[in-house]
C-alpha cells in the first residue's frame with residue numbers, strides 16, 4: 157500500500173482535476189447537517205467512491221460526497237458525510253479527508269456534529285460552540301510514525317478550537333439573535349449510545365455534549381496547522397436525563413428542525429472567517 161501522505165496527494169490531485177474551485181475553508185457536516193452543502197453555489201459534487209483512496213460513508217444522514225464551490229463569497233469544500241471510528245475505519249482513514257483538504261489548500265476548518273447534551277441546562281435543538289474536547293476514544297489518529305510533511309510529532313492542543321473564531325461565532329450569533337451554548341465535547345467510539353452511568357461520569361469529567369466523531373478530525377487538523385471552529389447540534393439529552401430511549405431517527409429529526417438556524421449561523425461565520 158502507498159504511504160498515506162502519497163495517497164492524500166493523489167486524492168487531492170484528482171479533486172483538483174475534477175473541479176476548478178480552489179477551497180480555503182473546509183466544512184465537515186455532521187449527521188443530518190449535510191443540507192448546508194446545498195447552499196454552495198457553482199457546486200462541483202464528487203462522490204467519495206470516485207476519489208482515489210477515499211473511504212465511503214456507511215451511516216444514514218451522511219450522503220458521502222465532497223461539494224466544492226462558493227459560499228458567502230468564500231471558496232469552500234464540504235464533506236457531506238464524514239467517517240466514524242465505529243464504522244470500522246482506522247483513525248488514519250477517518251481523518252484522511254482532512255489531509256486531503258490540507259493538500260487542496262484549506263487552512264480553516266468548520267467541524268459540525270450532532271451530539272447528546274450532558275449539560276443539564278441544554279435542550280434538544282440547542283447549538284453549542286465547542287470550546288474544547290476530551291478524547292475518550294482511547295486512540296489517536298497520530299499513533300504510529302509521524303509524517304513530518306503533515307506536522308510535528310507532539311502537536312499543541314491548548315487552543316484546538318481557535319479563540320478568535322469562537323469570538324466571531326459569538327458575535328454572529330448575537331447579531332442573528334440566535335442562542336449559542338458553549339461547552340466541551342466528549343468524543344467516544346460508539347456505536348452504542350452511552351449508559352446513564354457513563355453520562356454521569358462524563359458530566360463529572362467536565363463534558364457538556366457527547367458524540368462519536370469530531371475529535372480525530374480536529375487532532376489531524378491541528379497537526380496540519382489548520383485553524384478550527386466546532387459547532388454541535390444538541391440532538392437530544394443524553395441517556396438518563398429524560399426517561400426515553402435514544403435513537404438515530406431522533407437525531408435526524410432534531411437536525412431537521414435546527415437546519416434553518418444552523419445554516420444561517422454557519423453562513424454568517426463563513427462570511428467573516430477570513431478576516432479574523
Ligand code: R1P
Pocket residue numbers: 185186187188215238240268269270271346367368369370403404407
Ligand atoms: C449517532 O446518532 C450518530 O450521530 C452523530 C454521532 O457521532 C453518531 O455518528 O454523528 P456525527 O457526529 O457525525 O454528527
